[in-house]
Amino acid sequence: MDKELESQVMKALKLALAVFLFGFSACHYPESSTDQIEKVVDFSDGDEVWFQISPDGSMYLFSSNRAGNENIYIKKKTTGEIIQLTDNPTRDSHPVWSPDGSLIAFTSYRDGIGIWTMDPFDRRTLKRITPDSIIAEWPDWSPDGNSIVFSGTGLGSRDIWTVSLTNGALNQITDHPDNEWIPKWSPDGEKIAFYTTWDGKMTDVFVVDLDGNNLKQLTHNSSEDFGVRWGDGNETVYFLSRRHGGKTDIFSAQISNGEIQRKTQNLGVFIINQIIGDSIFFSFEKQDHHIFKNTILDERIEKVTMGRAKYQNPKISPDGLQILAITDTIGKEDMAVTLDMEGNFLKAVDTGEFFGKSANWMSKPHEIIATISEGGWIDTNNLWYVDLKNESKTKITHVGFVDHAVWCEAPYLVMSARTQGRDNLKLWKVHLGTGEVMLLFDDGSDAVVSDYNRRDKTIAFTTYTASGVKSYTMSLENNNRKRFHIPFESYEGVRWSPDGNKICFKGKQKLDDSHDLFVMDLKTNGIKRLTNDGYSESWPSWSRNQKNVFYSVKKSTIGIYKMNIP
Numbered sequence: 001m002d003k004e005l006e007s008q009v010m011k012a013l014k015l016a017l018a019v020f021l022f023g024f025s026a027c028h029y030p031e032s033s034t035d036q037i038e039k040v041v042d043f044s045d046g047d048e049v050w051f052q053i054s055p056d057g058s059m060y061l062f063s064s065n066r067a068g069n070e071n072i073y074i075k076k077k078t079t080g081e082i083i084q085l086t087d088n089p090t091r092d093s094h095p096v097w098s099p100d101g102s103l104i105a106f107t108s109y110r111d112g113i114g115i116w117t118m119d120p121f122d123r124r125t126l127k128r129i130t131p132d133s134i135i136a137e138w139p140d141w142s143p144d145g146n147s148i149v150f151s152g153t154g155l156g157s158r159d160i161w162t163v164s165l166t167n168g169a170l171n172q173i174t175d176h177p178d179n180e181w182i183p184k185w186s187p188d189g190e191k192i193a194f195y196t197t198w199d200g201k202m203t204d205v206f207v208v209d210l211d212g213n214n215l216k217q218l219t220h221n222s223s224e225d226f227g228v229r230w231g232d233g234n235e236t237v238y239f240l241s242r243r244h245g246g247k248t249d250i251f252s253a254q255i256s257n258g259e260i261q262r263k264t265q266n267l268g269v270f271i272i273n274q275i276i277g278d279s280i281f282f283s284f285e286k287q288d289h290h291i292f293k294n295t296i297l298d299e300r301i302e303k304v305t306m307g308r309a310k311y312q313n314p315k316i317s318p319d320g321l322q323i324l325a326i327t328d329t330i331g332k333e334d335m336a337v338t339l340d341m342e343g344n345f346l347k348a349v350d351t352g353e354f355f356g357k358s359a360n361w362m363s364k365p366h367e368i369i370a371t372i373s374e375g376g377w378i379d380t381n382n383l384w385y386v387d388l389k390n391e392s393k394t395k396i397t398h399v400g401f402v403d404h405a406v407w408c409e410a411p412y413l414v415m416s417a418r419t420q421g422r423d424n425l426k427l428w429k430v431h432l433g434t435g436e437v438m439l440l441f442d443d444g445s446d447a448v449v450s451d452y453n454r455r456d457k458t459i460a461f462t463t464y465t466a467s468g469v470k471s472y473t474m475s476l477e478n479n480n481r482k483r484f485h486i487p488f489e490s491y492e493g494v495r496w497s498p499d500g501n502k503i504c505f506k507g508k509q510k511l512d513d514s515h516d517l518f519v520m521d522l523k524t525n526g527i528k529r530l531t532n533d534g535y536s537e538s539w540p541s542w543s544r545n546q547k548n549v550f551y552s553v554k555k556s557t558i559g560i561y562k563m564n565i566p
Helices: 002-014
Strands: 035-041 051-052 059-064 069-075 082-086 090-097 104-108 116-120 122-128 135-141 147-153 159-164 171-172 180-185 193-196 204-209 225-230 236-241 248-256 260-262 269-276 277-282 290-292 300-305 311-316 322-327 335-340 343-350 355-361 367-373 381-388 392-395 401-407 412-418 424-431 437-441 446-453 458-465 467-473 480-484 490-496 502-508 516-521 527-528 549-556 558-564
Touching: 035 225, 035 236, 051 090, 051 277, 059 090, 069 090, 090 135, 104 135, 116 135, 116 147, 135 180, 135 490, 147 180, 159 180, 180 225, 193 225, 204 225, 204 236, 225 269, 236 269, 248 269, 269 290, 311 355, 311 549, 311 558, 355 401, 381 412, 401 446, 412 446, 424 446, 467 490, 516 549
Parallel strands: 381 401, 446 490
Antiparallel strands: 035 290, 051 059, 059 069, 069 082, 090 104, 104 116, 116 122, 135 147, 147 159, 159 171, 180 193, 193 204, 225 236, 236 248, 248 260, 269 277, 277 290, 300 558, 311 322, 322 335, 335 343, 355 367, 367 381, 381 392, 401 412, 412 424, 424 437, 446 458, 458 467, 467 480, 490 502, 502 516, 516 527, 549 558
């Protein structure tokens, strides 16, 4: 019977089924984009599909048959070291992390099929938590970590159960003559999602309250719907289906109104491993399975620039109609150009035979300040005033090594510059008319200015030292300096929203995290993550209406992206 049950599940996951025509005229099926897909882990030693990232983001948990039979492993993200956690001559599979990352649960085929838990770094903690009388598989932790839901059977069909980790108490949620598979706990701990053949045809997706009440069927389809996962909330369930007759794709179902959305196009997804924030982690249906991360949940992101040219460090013009960026699109490295808001090329900034290394808008949409290297990377970089309307430029400084500059109020700007090649970057106040340079800040670190707040007459800047990255504000009236109160290990590139009530920045919550973009409400100190794609974004730039943030990121090429602010 065990082999028969396993065969049924593998059919639901692997076999190509009959093609049926299906559609909802009211549903919207957004097309997936290859720009949204990133390979996260490349396992080539066997079938590694039951995959999860640890809650702290430092490890991958997976099962693998690389040693001949399926066992549980972890892979350390930073070092790539792979550690085998179990060595069972039968089979250990379907591992999941506890919410705090201190334990794992998995299905083991030793001594009958049951659910086991263990500390991943202490095999002595290995123990079975389901009784021998129940064949139990596919565990999932409750959000509070005190219970596990699983699919299990005694003498009858497979039903949904929970087991308490404190006293071992069992609770049967469903009781039906057909089989219910792979249950998943909702983030609020109130519901369970699963798939079953209750309609007597192919499998469909259901949700039910923890007490077995309020059963709701989310899908009604003549093809198989399976492999459920909850989104980052309690209203959306994601699942796999071949309902369009092609390869297996990811779909979402809204619990409130039953709306179905197609999320990928003919990708051949084997399993949805995990959903974290705005990203879906999944495995392709291949002989050697890879784990992929797909940011299709985050439909707020739109790519602005196209083609193979590199565009980076976007700045939005004061009138909100142009993008200033650094690019190699016209055959030179680091050439400053302007684009319209759809990413179309408008004009190259006149830097002659020199390199434009950074650029920023002034108060008018045809005036910019740019750092230009007179002769290449190793030569001096000075600050120039460029009038795009008259196509003229004027050299402002002669200090030698200007890194970045922001326009403040006439006639002043603030720049980060070295006075000699190996010196640290200091902050300087510059008079545009006379070129007079006044030292503002120098603590021995590299200090880089990122923005100016006209309401408070303060600048934002970041210091870089061996001990860390810190961001500050400083008043231009009295040089009073304060650190931003952001509970992150590292953050930089702070930019105020046009009304001065919010900031957007590039940060790491932990030092071993990747850089992502965040927005913070300065009135409530509430922080929202804008990106979660594992890339290192540029400093952000606000749109004039504050509804979007623009940034550059390296995917297939370095391009400019627009994020809609929730």
